[in-house]
Amino acid sequence: MFAPRTVFLDLETTGMSPERERITEIGLVVVQDGEVRERWQTLVNPGKPIPPDISWFTGITNEMVRGAPEFEQVADELWARLQGALLVAHNARFDYGFLKAEFARLGRTYITKPLCTVKLSRTLDPEQRSHSLDALIERWDLGREARHRAMGDAERLWVFSQKLAQRYSAPLIDEAVRLITRRASLPPHLPPTLFDEMPASPGVYTFHAEHGQILYIGKSISLRDRVAAHFYDVKNEREQQLAAQVHRVSWEPCAGPLSTAVREAEAIKTHAPAANVALRRNERAVLLQIDALGRLRYLPAQVVADEGAAPGAAISDSADDPVSARGYGPFSSRAAARAAVVALAREFQLCLKTLGLERAARGEAQAGGCFNLQIRRCLGACVNREPFAEHLARVHSALADHRVPHWPWPGAIAVVERSADALLEDWVVIDRWCVLGVVRSQDAALARMRAAERRFDLDLFRMVRKLLVPVGGGEQEPVANPPRIELLHALG
Structure with missing residues (x-):
């Protein structure tokens, strides 16, 4: 039985x-x-x-x-x-x-x-x-x-x-x-003591093929449980094929969830393993701006944060936040951004033609009204019935929930995470929503602040925003072993 x-x-x-x-x-x-x-x-x-x-x-x-x-x-x-x-x-x-x-x-x-x-x-x-x-x-x-x-x-x-x-x-x-x-088993190339050696703590793990090639990079709040799941809780043929190719597993413990996510992202971008797909989709992410004519402008989300600065230069302490000034988002792709704006246009009676999302039909005068005007879903910005300035203000109001928040500090910070046993401390360096990397000391954090290139990353931004800016401006739920914030611009 x-x-x-x-x-x-x-x-x-x-x-x-x-x-x-x-x-x-x-x-x-x-x-x-x-x-x-x-x-x-x-x-x-x-x-x-x-x-x-x-x-x-x-x-x-x-x-x-x-x-x-x-x-x-x-x-x-x-x-x-x-x-x-x-x-x-x-x-x-x-x-x-x-x-x-x-x-x-x-x-x-x-x-x-x-x-x-x-x-x-x-x-x-x-x-x-x-x-x-x-x-x-x-x-x-x-x-x-x-x-x-x-x-x-x-x-x-x-x-x-x-x-x-x-x-x-x-x-x-x-x-x-x-x-x-049905379940897989531990590949014969891996030692039976693997899970005895691996910690049940946060970190990044790497699967290596027979000749050392990197097959896959992942992260978990429990390295031991997550790696074991690759071999014992296989869900599909793709996961089974990956598990069969693994000849060695290496790992790097981290102090907390944010440092773990950053180290994983850095490793994937450095090695680009074929099996890592999710983080590479980040390359399609965009931010939205509204130009002087009231039209949408798409910008790659992963761009140097201060376009006027040389690579590696620190962002100046100007009144304008170079990432926040880009406007709204980030969205996972141009299609996702367009779909979001079209939905908002329907709700707020915005003009898709004025936004540049609707072209005139062949033979139609460019000065003609948009389709939504005919069905009373547009207040007439396309035919000057609604003043341009009023329509522009309503566009910004409709997109308000998508605005990239202004950076709350006058310069760079470090989110300092400490492991549960207090033996490991990670400094996650961040400036104007750009994550500059993870280091293990204050001096290294200051050096990273001065030298690192500022690039905006969609997935890391979402994590950092959730950590640093409470939804609705309220207080964060209390968490065990919370990280602390160090103001690097003040220390350096």
């Missing part, structure tokens, strides 16, 4: 997010060679209050878990039962995600390819409309005792597997299980 050793598992939790919520109850049935060898269950103290609606749903109260062991205290017992077993769960992504998160907090990496009974039911009973656990209980008469309690639901999954075996042939079930749980 499914595998020689199988664990049917169900969890109850304080909520839906493995990153923010915690486990409150674990129930599992251990099956070896088709026979139940053990039933194991425990309440778990989540270390945080259980929301009232969750208590109502599961019947597990704060009083019940107050004296229960924390996950760390039951981790060894659970780990021993999971090792070498096929994990079976309903909506397995949920249960698996919580197990991975809880073990990761203890410095352990739990990696498997679980068998999801939702997917199994869909594969074997495709004509059925619902594959929820309640639907399976009704359809297969699995009993309703102790519903939404971990042990009761884990037991139901075991009974469900037995009833499948009575209705379907073993080859059919085996093929369905194979399709759902």
Whole structure:
């Protein structure tokens, strides 16, 4: 049945997010060679209050878990039962995600390819409309005792597997299980101790081919988990082919998410691996300006920030912000920018012809009104019915939410991230929304500020803006180990 050793598992939790919520109850049935060898269950103290609606749903109260062991205290017992077993769960992504998160907090990496009974039911009973656990209980008469309690639901999954075996042939079930749980393995060229050596901390990793060629560069807040996923959670043939070519994995730890993203972008731009596609799309990004005639002008987003300065020269402390002065965006492409403006024109009754987005039809006088004027979606800027200055003001107003914000400081800054163990510190140097790189000391940051070329990068801008400029001008949500800001222009 499914595998020689199988664990049917169900969890109850304080909520839906493995990153923010915690486990409150674990129930599992251990099956070896088709026979139940053990039933194991425990309440778990989540270390945080259980929301009232969750208590109502599961019947597990704060009083019940107050004296229960924390996950760390039951981790060894659970780990021993999971090792070498096929994990079976309903909506397995949920249960698996919580197990991975809880073990990761203890410095352990739990990696498997679980068998999801939702997917199994869909594969074997495709004509059925619902594959929820309640639907399976009704359809297969699995009993309703102790519903939404971990042990009761884990037991139901075991009974469900037995009833499948009575209705379907073993080859059919085996093929369905194979399709759902198919997984790659660690390539033979890589050492079996790879994940013991790799840290579960932020950083950039590189896949190398047999002769050292760089195949792929990636980043993660947990190097160990992300690299393991390339080999054990393969989603398509392209990922499988990439994994098969890897002969060596190297990595560089980073202090935080911003420094990790910057180092990844720098490495991809330097080496241009064929498998890295997403960051290269950045080359099509554009900013928008409105010229003196009220028409759209597209500018490449990745341009030297101060066009009047020589490469490598620092931006002058002028009143005008050279990147913000470019106007609006950035947009991922000219087509995306045009689509955004067309949508705004419809909402704000702007004139597409005045904006340069609509040409006169053949034989039509250039002075004629635009199409939107005929259907009363234009206020008449194209035929001087609306003064040009008023239309221009409305254009800028409509695009206001897309304006590149002004740089909040009079010069360059460094966003300083420190690793959770305080052993690593990264200085991300930024000037006028242009990320100049990552260094590891104040002196190196000052040198980078003076010498680096200012180029605007769409993806990094989005990260930096989210970090430095709260949406709507409000306060940022508190984060663990927040970075600090150093004013480099003042230090240097």
